Amino acid sequence: MASVKEKVQLRKTDSPTRKSFSERMVEYGEIDHEFVVFESDIGYSTYSYLFGDKYPDRYFNMGIAELGTMAAAAGMAADGRTVVVSGYGVFLTMRAVEVVRSFICYPHLNVKILSSHGGLTAAIDGVTHQATEDIAYMSTLPEMKVLAPCDKFSARAAFDIAMQTPGPVFTRLMRDPLWDMYTEKDTFRLGGSHVLRRGGDITLVSYGDIVFQALEAADLLAKEGIEAEVIDMYSVKPFDAETLLESARRTKAVLVAENHQKRNGLGYEIGTFLLKHYPWKSAGVKSLKFDHLGLEDTFGESGNYYKVIDKYGISGRAIAEAARRLLSGARR
Amino acid sequence: MGTTVGTEAKLDERIAFLKKQAQQVRLHIVKMIHKAQSGHPGGSLSAADIMTALYFDILNVDPKNPRWPDRDRFVLSKGHACPVWYVCLALRGFFPIEELDTLRQFESRLQGHPVSTKTPGVDATTGSLGIGFAQSIGMALEGKWLKKSYKVYALLGDGEMQEGVVWEAAASANKYKLDNLVAIIDNNNLQNDGYTDRIMPIEPLDKKFEAFGWTTRRIDGHNMEQILTTLREAKAHRGTPFCIIAQTVKGKGVSFMENVRGWHGKPPSDQELAQAIQEIEGGLK
Ligand SMILES: Cc1ncc(C[n+]2csc(CCOP(=O)(O)OP(=O)(O)O)c2C)c(N)n1
Ligand SMILES: [Mg+2]
Numbered sequence: 001m002a003s004v005k006e007k008v009q010l011r012k013t014d015s016p017t018r019k020s021f022s023e024r025m026v027e028y029g030e031i032d033h034e035f036v037v038f039e040s041d042i043g044y045s046t047y048s049y050l051f052g053d054k055y056p057d058r059y060f061n062m063g064i065a066e067l068g069t070m071a072a073a074a075g076m077a078a079d080g081r082t083v084v085v086s087g088y089g090v091f092l093t094m095r096a097v098e099v100v101r102s103f104i105c106y107p108h109l110n111v112k113i114l115s116s117h118g119g120l121t122a123a124i125d126g127v128t129h130q131a132t133e134d135i136a137y138m139s140t141l142p143e144m145k146v147l148a149p150c151d152k153f154s155a156r157a158a159f160d161i162a163m164q165t166p167g168p169v170f171t172r173l174m175r176d177p178l179w180d181m182y183t184e185k186d187t188f189r190l191g192g193s194h195v196l197r198r199g200g201d202i203t204l205v206s207y208g209d210i211v212f213q214a215l216e217a218a219d220l221l222a223k224e225g226i227e228a229e230v231i232d233m234y235s236v237k238p239f240d241a242e243t244l245l246e247s248a249r250r251t252k253a254v255l256v257a258e259n260h261q262k263r264n265g266l267g268y269e270i271g272t273f274l275l276k277h278y279p280w281k282s283a284g285v286k287s288l289k290f291d292h293l294g295l296e297d298t299f300g301e302s303g304n305y306y307k308v309i310d311k312y313g314i315s316g317r318a319i320a321e322a323a324r325r326l327l328s329g330a331r332r
Numbered sequence: 333m334g335t336t337v338g339t340e341a342k343l344d345e346r347i348a349f350l351k352k353q354a355q356q357v358r359l360h361i362v363k364m365i366h367k368a369q370s371g372h373p374g375g376s377l378s379a380a381d382i383m384t385a386l387y388f389d390i391l392n393v394d395p396k397n398p399r400w401p402d403r404d405r406f407v408l409s410k411g412h413a414c415p416v417w418y419v420c421l422a423l424r425g426f427f428p429i430e431e432l433d434t435l436r437q438f439e440s441r442l443q444g445h446p447v448s449t450k451t452p453g454v455d456a457t458t459g460s461l462g463i464g465f466a467q468s469i470g471m472a473l474e475g476k477w478l479k480k481s482y483k484v485y486a487l488l489g490d491g492e493m494q495e496g497v498v499w500e501a502a503a504s505a506n507k508y509k510l511d512n513l514v515a516i517i518d519n520n521n522l523q524n525d526g527y528t529d530r531i532m533p534i535e536p537l538d539k540k541f542e543a544f545g546w547t548t549r550r551i552d553g554h555n556m557e558q559i560l561t562t563l564r565e566a567k568a569h570r571g572t573p574f575c576i577i578a579q580t581v582k583g584k585g586v587s588f589m590e591n592v593r594g595w596h597g598k599p600p601s602d603q604e605l606a607q608a609i610q611e612i613e614g615g616l617k
Contacts, residue, residue: 039525041491041494041523041524041525042524042525043524044524044593045524049525061531061532062494062532063494063531063532064461064492064494064495064523064532065494065495065496065532067496068496091460095460124368124436124444125436125445125459126436126443126444126445126447126459127443127445127447128444128445128458128459128460129444129445129459301438301443302436302437302438302442302444303436303437303440304437304438308438
C-alpha cells in the first residue's frame with residue numbers, strides 16, 4: 001500500500017527531472033562500475049554529459065543515430081551488462097521501437113532508457129519533439145517496465161529502481177523544471193504509488209508533470225467543498241492497483257489525467273482494469289464513475305507550456321472542471 | 333506563375349544584392365529568436381547565405397500560390413533551423429514579415445519546427461533529423477514519374493549526416509538517377525554535443541557521395557559568388573543527383589555565437605541581441 005502524505009510541501013525546483021536522473025546516474029557510477037551509458041548527441045540536453053565527463057571510458061556518444069545507438073546498446077547488453085540509453089522520447093520510442101521490442105525486450109536485456117521531453121513538456125519545440133505516445137509504445141511491449149517521476153527526488157529514485165529491476169526499464173523525464181513535492185526521506189518502488197492528498201469525493205490519478213496539476217485541481221475543488229484524493233502513479237507499468245482500488249472504493253469516482261494520448265495511456269489501462277472484474281464491487285459499492293483526460297486523438301502544438309496543456313485539457317483548471325462534471329453526472 | 337527574383341541582373345550586381353539580403357535575413361533571425369526566447373540561432377545563421385541565394389535567386393516558387401504544382405520544392409531537413417526558412421519565406425512574400433514575431437508562440441503558424449500544414453511555403457514537415465532528406469527523395473521521384481521539370485532542394489546539417497536514413501536516401505537517389513535533386517550540406521562541424529568530427533566523424537563527405545553516384549562540389553558556404561555559381565550549376569546539371577558540401581561557420585555573423593557549441597539552441601538576452609544587431613548591421617556597410 002502506498003504511504004499517505006499529510007500535506008505536500010510544494011517547492012519550485014531548479015532541476016528538471018532529466019537533470020536529477022542524470023545526476024543520480026553519475027553518483028551511481030561510483031557504486032556500480034559495470035554499467036555504461038549510450039548517448040545520441042543530446043547529452044547536453046539530457047545531462048548525460050555529466051556522466052561522460054566523469055567516466056569518459058564508460059560513455060559512448062554515437063551521434064545523431066538513435067536506431068543504431070539502441071542496437072549497439074543491445075549488443076553491449078547481450079551478456080547481461082546494464083546499459084543506459086539516453087535521448088529524446090520521440091526518437092527513442094519511435095525511431096528505435098523495433099530494436100527496443102525485438103532485440104531488448106524479447107531477449108530481456110538490461111537496457112535502461114533515459115527518455116527526455118515526455119508529453120507536452122517540450123511544448124515550445126512543437127509536435128516533432130513532443131513524446132505524446134511514448135507511454136503507449138513502451139507499456140505495450142512485453143517485459144518493459146515504465147516509470148514517470150514528477151520531481152527531483154522521484155527522478156533520482158527512478159534511476160535506482162531502473163538499475164535494480166532486471167530487464168528493460170523506460171523512464172519518462174521532462175524538459176522543464178517544475179515543482180518538488182517529495183523529500184530525500186520518501187521511498188519509491190516498482191509498482192508503487194504515493195497518495196499525495198487524502199479526499200473522499202473523487203480520486204485523481206496522474207504521473208509526471210500532471211501530478212502537480214492534479215494537486216492544483218484538488219485545491220480548486222476544495223474551495224467548493226469537493227475533497228479530491230490525489231495519487232501519483234509514478235510506476236506506470238506495473239501500476240499500483242491495490243492503492244487505486246482502495247481509493248476507488250471510498251470515493252466511487254476515478255479521474256485519470258495524463259500528458260499523453262488518451263488512447264493506450266495509463267487511463268485506458270486503469271479503465272480496462274476497473275471494468276474487467278468490477279474489483280471495486282464490494283463493501284456496498286454499486287457503481288463507479290470514471291473519466292480520463294489526455295490528448296483527445298490529436299497532436300499538440302508549439303507554445304507556452306501552461307497555455308498548451310490547458311488547451312489540451314490537462315491543466316489544474318481543466319482537471320477540476322472534468323471532476324465537477326464527472327461528479328454531477330453530466331455527460332460530455 | 334512562379335518566377336525567380338530578377339535572375340536577369342548581372343552576376344556581380346546579383347551577388348551584391350544577395351549579400352545585403354543575407355544580412356537582412358540574419359537580422360530577422362536573431363530578432364525573432366530573441367522575441368521567442370527560444371530557438372536555434374547557430375544553425376540558422378550558418379545557413380543564412382545559402383538560404384538567401386535559394387530564395388532570392390534559385391527557387392522557382394510563387395508566394396501567391398504556395399502549392400503551385402510545378403514549383404521547385406525545398407525541404408529543410410535540419411528543421412530546427414526553421415527561423416532562417418521563415419525569414420526567407422516572409423521576405424519573399426509568403427506571409428507578413430510581422431508574423432515572424434510569433435515564432436514558437438501559442439497558436440502561431442510558425443511552429444518550433446516546420447509544419448507543412450501550418451506555414452505557407454513549407455513543403456515538408458521536418459524536425460526529426462534525416463527524415464526531411466528521405467522525403468525529398470519521394471518528391472524527386474514524383475517529379476520524374478510525372479515528367480515535371482521542377483527541382484527538389486534539401487538542406488541538411490553535418491550532424492544530421494549521422495542518421496542512417498540519410499544514406500538509404502542517398503543510395504535511392506543514385507538508383508533512380510534523381511538529377512532533379514540537389515542536397516546541400518551545411519557543414520559547420522558542430523552539432524548539439526560538440527564538434528562533429530569528435531562526436532561522430534562523417535568526412536570525407538565528397539568521397540562518400542561520389543561513391544553513392546552523386547556529383548559533388550565543396551564550396552565556402554559564406555562566399556556568395558561560390559554559392560550562387562554552384563547552385564546555378566546544380567540547377568542546370570543533368571544525369572546524377574547533385575550534392576553541395578558547404579563549409580560554414582555555426583553562428584556566422586555574430587562574433588560571440590561563431591563556432592560555439594552553446595549557441596546551438598539558446599536565445600540571446602537583450603544585451604546579446606543589441607550586440608548581435610550592431611555586428612550584423614556593421615557588416616552591412
Ligand atoms: C532524429 C533527431 N535526433 C535528435 C534531434 C535533436 N537535435 C536537434 S538539432 C541537433 C544537432 C544537429 O546538428 P547539425 O545537423 O549539424 O545541425 P546544425 O549544426 O546545422 O544546427 C540534434 C541532435 C533531432 N531533432 N532529430
Ligand atoms: Mg552542424
